[in-house]
Amino acid sequence: GDSDGDGEELVLTPAQLIRSLEQAWLNEKFAPELLESKPEIIECVVEQLDHMEANLKRAKRGDLKVSVHRMEIERIRYVLSSYLRCRLVKIEKFFPHVLEKEKSRAKGEPSILSPEEFAFAKEYMANTETYLKNVALKHMPPNLQKVSLLKSVPKPNLDSFVFLRVLERQENILVEPETDEQRWVGPWVFPRQCGTVRDGDMMQHHACPRREYTIDLEEGSQHLIRYRTVAPLVASGAVQLI
Amino acid sequence: RQALEEMRALYERNQADVSEAKSGRTDLIFLIRFRHCCLLRNQRCILAYLYDRLLRIRALRWEYGSVLPNSIQFHMSAEEVDWFNRYKKSLATYMRSVGGEEGLDLTQDIKPPKSLYIEVRCLTDYGEFEIDDGTTILLKKNSQHFLPRWKCEQLIRQGVLEHVLS
Numbered sequence: 257g258d259s260d261g262d263g264e265e266l267v268l269t270p271a272q273l274i275r276s277l278e279q280a281w282l283n284e285k286f287a288p289e290l291l292e293s294k295p296e297i298i299e300c301v302v303e304q305l306d307h308m309e310a311n312l313k314r315a316k317r318g319d320l321k322v323s324v325h326r327m328e329i330e331r332i333r334y335v336l337s338s339y340l341r342c343r344l345v346k347i348e349k350f351f352p353h354v355l356e357k358e359k360s361r362a363k364g365e366p367s368i369l370s371p372e373e374f375a376f377a378k379e380y381m382a383n384t385e386t387y388l389k390n391v392a393l394k395h396m397p398p399n400l401q402k403v404s405l406l407k408s409v410p411k412p413n414l415d416s417f418v419f420l421r422v423l424e425r426q427e428n429i430l431v432e433p434e435t436d437e438q439r440w441v442g443p444w445v446f447p448r449q450c451g452t453v454r455d456g457d458m459m460q461h462h463a464c465p466r467r468e469y470t471i472d473l474e475e476g477s478q479h480l481i482r483y484r485t486v487a488p489l490v491a492s493g494a495v496q497l498i
Numbered sequence: 499r500q501a502l503e504e505m506r507a508l509y510e511r512n513q514a515d516v517s518e519a520k521s522g523r524t525d526l527i528f529l530i531r532f533r534h535c536c537l538l539r540n541q542r543c544i545l546a547y548l549y550d551r552l553l554r555i556r557a558l559r560w561e562y563g564s565v566l567p568n569s570i571q572f573h574m575s576a577e578e579v580d581w582f583n584r585y586k587k588s589l590a591t592y593m594r595s596v597g598g599e600e601g602l603d604l605t606q607d608i609k610p611p612k613s614l615y616i617e618v619r620c621l622t623d624y625g626e627f628e629i630d631d632g633t634t635i636l637l638k639k640n641s642q643h644f645l646p647r648w649k650c651e652q653l654i655r656q657g658v659l660e661h662v663l664s
Contacts, residue, residue, distance in 0.1 A: 298596065330647070337604050340596060344589075344604070348556070372595040379588040384552065387581045392544050400541050408545070 270304055274332060277301050281339040283490055286419070286497035288483050289412040290346040290354055291490065293370040301336055305329060347377050352406040355381060366491075381405070414484040424494040426473040431485050555582050559589065560605055563652065606651050616647045617662040624658050 268276065280294050308329050315322050347354055347369070355377050358369050369377060385405065393401045473479065473495070489495045555578055558566060564586050571579065593604050624637035627649075635643055642662065653659040 302596070331610070334610050337606065341604050344592075372592050376588055376592040379591075380585070383581055383584045383588065384549075387552065387577055388545060388548060391575070391577050392541075392548055396541060400537060403541070403545060408542075 268300070273297070273300050273304060274335075277332070277335055277339065279493075279496055281335050281342070283497045284339055284342045284346075287487075287490060288414060288416045288418075289487075290343060290350065290368050292366045292368055293343075293373065295370050298336070298340075298370075301332065305332060305336075308332075343373065344376070346412075347373060348380060350409065350412055351377055351381050351384075352409050353411050356406060414487065415482055417480055418483045418486070419478065419480050419498045420486060420490075420495045421478050421498050422473040422475050422495050425475045426489060426494055428470045429473060429485065429489075430468060430470055431481075432468060551578065552581060556585060558582070559586055563605070563656065564590075615644050616650060618643055618645055618650050618654070618659040619662050620658065621660050622658055624653070627653075 276294075276297050280291075280297055284291050308325060312322060312325055312329070315325075354369065355374075358367065358374060358377075361367065367374075388403070389401075393403065473489075478498070483490075486495055490497060555574065558570065559582065562570075566574075566582070574582070589604075596604075619642045620637045620639055623639050626634045627637050628634045635645070637643075637658070650659050650661075654661055
């Protein structure tokens with residue numbers, strides 16, 4: 257299509273639109289961090305719902321189609337609500353990091369927050385900061401009155417594992433070596449384990465070269481893999497979290 | 499409040515020692531450092547406790563709706579009520595901005611819809627209740643109705659109606 261700079265026009269059939277919504281919903285549900293905001297999808301879905309509601313109002317009462325359409329509306333509204341709720345939960349959970357990420361975003365990079373979500377996040381932060389300050393911090397000794405929420409509030413765990421299905425074949429995906437904390441024995445290729453041998457009371461570690469390795473992701477295959485490895489693929493739509 | 503007192507006491511003692519240390523008594527450094535750690539720990543505990551309460555209060559908005567029952571409000575400090583009201587307002591602004599003219603109430607549709615209409619029993623005398631096609635239903639205690647699911651959700655959560663699973 258036209259590369260105008262400001263985003264392409266997505267012309268999707270209603271079915272494709274709902275599929276996009278469901279994909280975005282599932283990805284958001286299973287990803288440990290807040291994903292890119294999808295304002296186009298949301299806008300179109302809302303329009304679609306209004307359209308369907310309007311159609312229903314015009315239909316004859318007692319028409320069988322009415323029930324089916326209403327059910328469909330309910331379903332779509334549920335998915336949309338669930339999607340937006342999921343995002344709000346993550347925004348609230350990681351609020352200092354989400355705001356920091358948005359503030360330090362480069363010009364061309366896509367936003368993870370819609371303008372409304374951004375406003376909400378800022379209000380949430382200000383509200384919480386003010387509360388903590390008034391109730392506790394200002395009563396504390398002078399050198400303890402400031403606290404960095406960015407440091408205190410936990411970050412999303414990007415090393416958590418996710419299930420995914422491959423939509424577009426990917427080659428040579430680099431999988432980082434495990435650290436001692438992330439011990440996972442996967443059902444398929446895994447790096448040579450750091451050997452630990454129990455010798456009486458002592459654990460001996462073999463000096464093992466930490467190996468990175470690459471894998472190919474075949475279209476249609478399903479995997480259990482660390483989120484950090486596939487984060488860009490989720491963003492680009494090459495894989496679908498399940 | 500007690501923790502704050504303790505912190506203040508510790509701090510004052512520390513202050514005294516700091517000024518002592520500055521004047522050359524380096525053997526006090528460990529004591530100062532120890533007290534500082536205590537202070538930091540207290541600070542962390544206080545903040546964790548307060549923050550956890552905020553998270554629970556936030557959950558209340560999603561469970562009970564915008565009006566909190568008095569029994570709960572009784573347990574909240576004035577500042578917490580303040581926080582709740584601000585959160586409520588912020589959430590409402592956001593919900594209104596999504597989804598067309600009326601906005602999208604995100605506190606509805608918590609569960610995937612299984613059927614359009616559900617059987618509900620009324621637990622208390624609620625009064626009149628209007629449904630989409632204009633008809634009003636009188637919700638009296640123990641009366642049972644077959645109503646559209648989406649209309650009942652909030653009332654079910656508030657405990658006015660009960661979903662009857664046959």
